[in-house]
Amino acid sequence: MKKIFLRKNTKWIIAAVLVAVFLGWKIYQKAKSGAGGPGFGGVAVAVEVAPIARGALRDLGSYTGTMTAKTNVTVSPKIAGRLNRLLVDIGDPVRSGQLLAVIDDDEYRQQALQAEADLRVAKANLEEARSSLTMQERNLERARALHQSGIQSDAQLDQVTSAHESQKARFHVAEAQVANREAALESARVRLSYTRIAATWERGRPVRYVGERFVDEGALLAANTPILSVIELQPITAVIHVTDREYFRLKTGQPASVGGSAFPGKTFSGRIVRIAPLLQEASRQARVEIEVDNPERLLKPGMFVTIEIEFARRSGVTVVPYNALAKRGGQEGVFMVSEDGQMARFLPVRTGISEGGRVEVLEPRDISGRVVVLGHYLLEAEGRIILPEAGNGNPPAAAGKKAGGGK
Numbered sequence: 246m247k248k249i250f251l252r253k254n255t256k257w258i259i260a261a262v263l264v265a266v267f268l269g270w271k272i273y274q275k276a277k278s279g280a281g282g283p284g285f286g287g288v289a290v291a292v293e294v295a296p297i298a299r300g301a302l303r304d305l306g307s308y309t310g311t312m313t314a315k316t317n318v319t320v321s322p323k324i325a326g327r328l329n330r331l332l333v334d335i336g337d338p339v340r341s342g343q344l345l346a347v348i349d350d351d352e353y354r355q356q357a358l359q360a361e362a363d364l365r366v367a368k369a370n371l372e373e374a375r376s377s378l379t380m381q382e383r384n385l386e387r388a389r390a391l392h393q394s395g396i397q398s399d400a401q402l403d404q405v406t407s408a409h410e411s412q413k414a415r416f417h418v419a420e421a422q423v424a425n426r427e428a429a430l431e432s433a434r435v436r437l438s439y440t441r442i443a444a445t446w447e448r449g450r451p452v453r454y455v456g457e458r459f460v461d462e463g464a465l466l467a468a469n470t471p472i473l474s475v476i477e478l479q480p481i482t483a484v485i486h487v488t489d490r491e492y493f494r495l496k497t498g499q500p501a502s503v504g505g506s507a508f509p510g511k512t513f514s515g516r517i518v519r520i521a522p523l524l525q526e527a528s529r530q531a532r533v534e535i536e537v538d539n540p541e542r543l544l545k546p547g548m549f550v551t552i553e554i555e556f557a558r559r560s561g562v563t564v565v566p567y568n569a570l571a572k573r574g575g576q577e578g579v580f581m582v583s584e585d586g587q588m589a590r591f592l593p594v595r596t597g598i599s600e601g602g603r604v605e606v607l608e609p610r611d612i613s614g615r616v617v618v619l620g621h622y623l624l625e626a627e628g629r630i631i632l633p634e635a636g637n638g639n640p641p642a643a644a645g646k647k648a649g650g651g652k
């Protein structure tokens with residue numbers, strides 16, 4: 246029974262919907278046959294209009310991006326050890342060559358002392374080898390003199406000569422040992438110098454800032470463990486990503502205006518400094534970097550910003566509201582309001598650049614008057630209209646004259 250009851254209700258609902266659709270269709274047909282459709286005959290369409298103006302427009306590209314530091318250097322030790330002192334913290338200014346941290350240097354200092362001692366031993370051995378070589382040289386001279394006088398035999402001269410050559414080789418070994426110990430001492434001193442960590446740079450501003458601290462005093466560090474990051478804030482870099490549609494419009498050196506929600510009404514000037522030569526395959530976008538002047542250091546890395554880049558600027562052009570544009574028969578155009586304010590006629594136009602809800606009309610060039618900005622979706626090629634001022638009881642013609650007089 247319940248299923249039968251539901252089926253009957255469904256049939257009644259479908260019947261009611263069909264009757265409503267039929268009545269609506271009849272009403273529409275009657276209105277169409279009597280008035281020629283909306284905007285024709287006795288049926289007028291209530292619309293809003295706006296005047297055609299002349300003014301200046303800019304062709305702007307709007308993008309969203311992120312601020313990044315122009316340079317971001319991670320400070321790390323070259324050797325392992327315990328972090329003895331950390332001399333700066335987050336936000337502190339840093340100058341090139343300034344001491345930032347100190348690692349416990351007892352072990353490395355001892356290695357340097359050991360290298361100095363080894364060098365002294367090597368130098369002593371060298372002096373001993375030099376003295377022995379000098380003695381062997383004298384023995385060789387004496388043996389040669391005795392050999393010439395016939396006192397010593399050839400075998401005896403050869404023996405003295407061999408001893409001299411052997412001592413000469415030991416002298417050269419001692420010299421090499423001294424050079425080796427000098428290099429070891431220099432290496433130990435270099436490792437000792439690594440216990441004092443400083444950041445140095447040659448280009449850019451002399452003052453930068455500590456962006457992050459990764460460790461605390463007393464931490465045991467391995468070589469290349471990050472300690473601090475040092476960033477440059479003036480100038481700062483804004484990074485945007487553009488598709489191929491915008492990519493070829495951008496050029497290095499183009500000016501840009503940067504703003505952010507943190508500074509309403511305030512803009513920062515910048516210029517494009519780098520454009521990636523490729524689009525990433527995953528996103529089909531290219532990276533573009535904009536250098537922004539940041540003298541007060543208000544902009545910070547990581548901030549979300551909006552960027553406007555001006556591609557063109559035109560003045561004295563014909564301008565209509567963007568809402569006035571409509572399409573009829575595949576053509577873009579506007580509905581021009583007649584002088585008496587009673588009719589609107591579709592006029593095809595060719596548009597140019599747009600800005601702030603306004604659009605440039607390239608052709609026809611010399612048009613004036615008013616255009617429909619609201620309600621034109623009810624109009625065909627032309628039709629009767631009702632202006633807002635006609636709602637006060639004034640006849641449309643009077644309203645049109647009033648509007649035309651204000652033009």
